Amino acid sequence: MNRPLLHGAAPTTGSDSAAPRYFNRELSWLAFNERVLAEACNRDYPLLERLRFLSISGSNLDEFLMIRVAGLVGQIRRGIDVRSIDGKSAAQQMVAIRERVARLDKAQQAILADLRVELAREGVVITEAAALDREARARLRSYFREELSRVLTPQAIDPAHPFPFVANLGIGVLFDLVRKADEASLVEMVLVPHGLPRFVRVPGSDNTFVPIEGVIAHFAGLLFPGFRIVGKGHFRVLRDSDIELQEEAEDLVRYYRNAIQRRRRGRVILLELDAAFDRAAEAVLRDNLELSDALVTRTGGLLGVGGLAAVVDRVERPDLKFEPFVPRYPERVAEYDGDCFAAIRAKDFVVQHPYESFEVVVDFLRQAARDPAVVSIKQTLYRAGNQSPVIAALIEAAEAGKSVTAVVELRARFDEEQNLHWAAQLERANIQVIYGFVDWKTHAKASIVVRREDDGFRTYCHFGTGNYHPVTARIYTDLSFFTADPRMGRDAARLFNFITGYIEPPRTEALAIAPLDLRERLFDLIDGEIDNAAAGKPAAIWAKLNSLTNKDLIDRLYAAGQAGVAIDLVIRGNCCLRPGVPGLSERITVRSIIGRFLEHSRIWAFGNGYAMPGARAKVFLSSADGMSRNLERRVEVLVPLTNRTVHDQVLEQVLLANLLDNQRTWLLRADGSYDRIEPRAGDLPFNVHTYFMNNPSLSGRGTASDDAAVPTLRLRGARR
Missing domain, CATH: 1.20.58.310 (Polyphosphate kinase N-terminal domain)
Structure with missing residues (x-):
């Protein structure tokens, strides 16, 4: 139950x-x-x-x-x-x-x-060694004796031995022992070595798993011959893992290499103990781990439930997992025989991942690498993954004699080490690697390709709401926008010059760039809706973000709501705005969608004096969330969508579908509680993820699929 x-x-x-x-x-x-x-x-x-x-x-x-x-x-x-x-x-x-x-x-x-x-009813068992039958326990004992015990290192805890270092996310077992020969007491610690599986599959079974710390504790008698085990307990440690950049850091690469090492030895933030952990043993850990400011919890079940992902990945039971989904490749590119440049030159288009394949982004860069007419490529890299086809395409381009510039952000949290690795790989390929600003992260997702054509140089741009990461692109909902609009190309060049040369553009023609003017541009757009409401015109704001925590932005939205602007927000994660408060925010609604895919795209839409959704609305995609760090301390972009088909896809498909969902949506109440939305009487169930899995996009469809009409989405009832 x-x-x-x-x-x-x-x-x-x-x-x-x-x-x-x-x-x-x-x-x-x-x-x-x-x-x-x-x-x-x-x-x-x-x-x-x-x-x-x-x-x-x-x-x-x-x-x-x-x-x-x-x-x-x-x-x-x-x-x-x-x-x-x-x-x-x-x-x-x-x-x-x-x-x-x-x-x-x-x-x-x-x-x-x-x-x-x-x-367990389905044959997938997560249990403890003691709960196994005799035969299974014997097989697990043999595995422990022949394999696992060889990589374990018991460490005595006494004045003659320094207390062992417990790494971040480290799991260990503490033992209270008595030597049989002389009844002397001894405390021993066994840390789970890095690289061992979090769960041990019981030999001879299909899908029976035991947590590795439980295996160690159960068969510890084989580790300590000549001792009685009078007490034992499992524990786990979390450490401070933030990297705080010092202003005097002169060499970012050296600084981050050292900082990654410091992270592993950061101050303990959490000590997690199993419920039966001995109080005297707990005191040993408290004394030696310096826990004055740490949380100490006792867990009645499994330590570190995040490790359960390993079980999901190792169990081959398709019937117990989502039916595999194969992303569509944009028909528009296929119509041009896979020529990304020809497709973009003909018309802007937007691709929504994961419903449409991230491979089109990779193909855009691969084609640039192999096309003799391409002169240069510039690319931002915030997160690229462990095995990145994007990195491979950039290296291929450099080896083909192209001018390639890569802006690698070292401060992508928990990806710093991977990004240092990629930076070294890129530099070895003679790619110009730039690390951006000391004070600001480069979070913008942009790529530009300059190509020599019959009528001169043409710039092709890709702007994204997500990272150039092929794995997350299969589970994060993000937008990839492709354009050859000359204004966008000139602004993208200004963006890269700002990052690589600190050359602040005196103006931009289309893009807004944080921390220069993106916040001000958003505020001007919000103020425009306030003016529309004051003039008696329809006034509305729709936005989709991951987080909304910036006080000034929230206050601007409050002011707009009080002025009569209808505001619908889809905020997946944390939201500091309090909706539905009389006199403050009764015209603001906040939804959160949690489902099969992680909602990650950032979109803004403004009614512009007309009813929403409408052809005259102003629509933007962005790399930035509504947080102070995004608006004030990161390099971000806000991209206007002016092509009619792209505009309609993002407004009347993506945003509207998010507002219509009644299967995976939670509604934020004025008291801070979230209630799951249920279909109203007469409404059909609508799942935004299922809808996009089954319907092609507008702008990426091409003429070949015009007969496969996309269902029209309509708002229910009158808008406020």
Whole structure:
């Protein structure tokens, strides 16, 4: 039986007069993770996909603790009094966070217990060694003795031995031993070596798994001959994993290489213990891990539920997973025999991943690498993945004699090491590698190809809302926009000159660039809707973002709503704007979509004095979220969509479908709670992900599929 979850951010209260206007960012993020966790209870999904959602919730929570909580702990330790958007000190936030994290952990363990029962009925067993039958236990014992024990290193804990270092995300088992010969006591630690599987498949079984720390604990007698085991317990450690750039850093590459090493040894943020962990043994860990500011939790189930993704990946049971989905290749490019440049030259088009293949982005760069008419390629790289065809295409282009410039962002969190590797590979291929600004991350997703043609040089551009990452492109919903518009080409060149040479453009013709003028451009567009409302014209704003936490942007949206602008927001993650408050935000609605794919695209649309959705609306895609870091401390782009077909696809397909979804949508209430939307009486169920999996796009279709009409989407009822 599925246990209920606690949904939504707790209402913010306090003496600060600003507090009622905003939700706390950290609690809002935890509410988002509770929505992710709720999908593990969703019986619309196959069992292993529900287990995957549970693992995502666990991994999300780990990152939250390693980054966000670590930052708050650092503020408390250094006595920094920086208030959150809702007026809370770091210490006040930590009180609420501790309580919410404990609730979330308890819910995760309860859901795991239910899923274990359901999975076992299907022959997928996640259990402990002691629960195995005698034959299976004997096979596991043989595996431990012959293989696993050879890579384990017991370490004594006494004054003669330094306390072993426990790495970030490290899991270990602590043993209280008594030597049989003389009854002397000894404490030993066994750390799980990096690179071993998180779960051991029981030899001779198809799909029976035991957590590796449980295997070590159960068969520890083979590690400690001559000793009695009088106590044992599992533990896991999370460390501060944020990398804080020092202003005096002169060599970014050297700095980040050193910082990655420091991350692995950061201050402990969380010590997670199993429920039966011995109190005396806990004191040993507390004394040696310097836990004065850390959270210490006792878990009644599995340590580190994020590791369950390994079980999902290793089990070959297609009937317990989503039916495989094969992305469509854009028909428009196929119509031109795969010639990306000819297709773009004929007409702008936009591709929506993962419904349409990321391969078209790779083909765009591969063709540029092999085309003798191509003179130069410039490319931003924020995240590219472990095995990147984008990197391979850039190297191929350089080897073919093209001028290639790659802007590699070293500060892509948890991808710094991978990006250092790619930078070295690119430099070895004689590619000009630029690391961008010291103070700002380069988060814009842009690629430009300059080609020599009969009428002169022509610039082909790709702008994206997601990373140049082939793996995430299969599960993140993102937009790829291709254009040969000369204005876009000139602005893209200005963007790259700004990044590589710090040459601030005096003006742009189409793009807005953060941190130069993107925020101001958004504010002007919002103000335009306020003016429309004042003039008695239709006034509306639609936006789709991952996060909305910037106070100034929220206040501008509040002002617009108060002026009579109807505002519909789809904010997947944390949202500090409080919707539906009389006199403040009753004309603002906030939705969050959680489902098979991760909603990641960033889109803005403004009615421009006409009813939405409409042909005269102003529509933009962007790399930026509604966060201070995106608007003030990152290089981002805001791209206007003026081609009619592209405009209509993004507004009347993508955005409208998100607003119509009644299967995967949660609605944010004024008190901070989230309620799952259900179809109203007379409404048909509408799943935004299913819709796009089954219907081709507008702009990427080409004429060959004109007879395969895309169903028309319409708003239900009158808009406000």
